[in-house]
Amino acid sequence: MEQKIKTDFDKFISTSNFSKQEIELKKAALDNFLKNGFPSRKLETWKFSDINQIIQKNIGELKFYNDYNIKNEISHDIFLKEIEHNKIVIVNGKIEQFNFEYEESDKIILTTLHNLKHNFNEDNSLLSLNNSFSDKIHNILIKKNYSFKKPLIIYQITNDKVGNTNINFQLDFELEENSSIKIINFSDDNSQKNFINNLFNFNLGKNAILKNYKLDKKTSTNIKYDYSNIIQKENSISETFIFSSGSDYIKNEINCNLEGKYSSAFINGIHLLSKNKHHEIRTNTNHLYENTKSYQLIKSVIDDSSKSVYQGKIYVDSKAQKTDGYQLSKAVLLNEKAEFNAKPELEIYADDVKCSHGSASGSLDDDSIFYLMSRGLDQKTAKELLISGFLLDVVEKITDEEIKKLIKNMIGLN
Numbered sequence: 032m033e034q035k036i037k038t039d040f041d042k043f044i045s046t047s048n049f050s051k052q053e054i055e056l057k058k059a060a061l062d063n064f065l066k067n068g069f070p071s072r073k074l075e076t077w078k079f080s081d082i083n084q085i086i087q088k089n090i091g092e093l094k095f096y097n098d099y100n101i102k103n104e105i106s107h108d109i110f111l112k113e114i115e116h117n118k119i120v121i122v123n124g125k126i127e128q129f130n131f132e133y134e135e136s137d138k139i140i141l142t143t144l145h146n147l148k149h150n151f152n153e154d155n156s157l158l159s160l161n162n163s164f165s166d167k168i169h170n171i172l173i174k175k176n177y178s179f180k181k182p183l184i185i186y187q188i189t190n191d192k193v194g195n196t197n198i199n200f201q202l203d204f205e206l207e208e209n210s211s212i213k214i215i216n217f218s219d220d221n222s223q224k225n226f227i228n229n230l231f232n233f234n235l236g237k238n239a240i241l242k243n244y245k246l247d248k249k250t251s252t253n254i255k256y257d258y259s260n261i262i263q264k265e266n267s268i269s270e271t272f273i274f275s276s277g278s279d280y281i282k283n284e285i286n287c288n289l290e291g292k293y294s295s296a297f298i299n300g301i302h303l304l305s306k307n308k309h310h311e312i313r314t315n316t317n318h319l320y321e322n323t324k325s326y327q328l329i330k331s332v333i334d335d336s337s338k339s340v341y342q343g344k345i346y347v348d349s350k351a352q353k354t355d356g357y358q359l360s361k362a363v364l365l366n367e368k369a370e371f372n373a374k375p376e377l378e379i380y381a382d383d384v385k386c387s388h389g390s391a392s393g394s395l396d397d398d399s400i401f402y403l404m405s406r407g408l409d410q411k412t413a414k415e416l417l418i419s420g421f422l423l424d425v426v427e428k429i430t431d432e433e434i435k436k437l438i439k440n441m442i443g444l445n
Contacts, residue, residue: 039095060162067156079340079372090224094196099125099166117183124198133181144168161230165199175207182213189222196225203232211240220251229257235267242270248277255281265291273300275310282311289323299428300329304337311340318351331362333369344376354384362392
């Protein structure tokens, strides 16, 4: 595999227009990936999801060269019509369209980054792989005191021009003081058996607000890793919602650093799985300053031979007094072959804190099913009603009413 990666890397560099500095940084990232390889169960953070084995079993040999010079057609049929929105359209890892038609253009600055150092992480080989093979990194800066008037939908599309290929993508957001944005990440996969590796960086200034909704609904044989790194300053708020259902395998990983007083992070997620899917959410919430707050609620409904995983860690630094951290995961197993794994963690070095974590799993309550059937519902409808009720309180945590309605309609929780 090593020689194949090196050959593909040389081809990628020769067909791209990177500076000498960028090439050196990409080579350093590649060396780190080659040293560590794909994560396996030997790593604690991957103990439930051996992606090395998953790729070998479901894809086989990967191609690492992805031609970003290809011009891809965009079908307007994929665009959501329910709400007015701005757009970023990404096809096979390449940004094909920026459209901020509802915004004031002088309040948003688009730049191309030339320095990967702030993304370089020797402990995460998939980020190193991303840094090695991703196209130009785009940075979106939202100026001080500006709030997006309409949501930004990021359409991540794949088409039949790629197969058995590693697709890497990076996008950075910088929110200056008192700015805000609402983002919907929407997947539309029309390719098969690719490994898609995404990295998003969010830097939130004082009083900034990020609302980020990630939707993976369309059935796909692609394997995905999605990493979000969030840095928050004083009194900033981040809200992340994940709906995960379509892909054969996906791991959403969120690292959130609360670096300013009164900053808050809210992470809520749903796994709705059937057949033989394997989905994971892993969160690292780091309370690094006093008077910070975090809240995490993850719920899973698992059928057939599917597998849901939640690993969540709350870290409280010694100077992060008056921290308020809450974490809960629950799962309903609809089949005896369904599997749920949870690993909640607290690491606390301050003494004036309020932190809790918990996890529970089980089947649907027979008494509740019987009660609903006694009121005239058939068994299938009774089960669907109980599942909807179980998941609904996660969706209700969405603070934007328009997006909440959209997501309820999309996932059938009206």
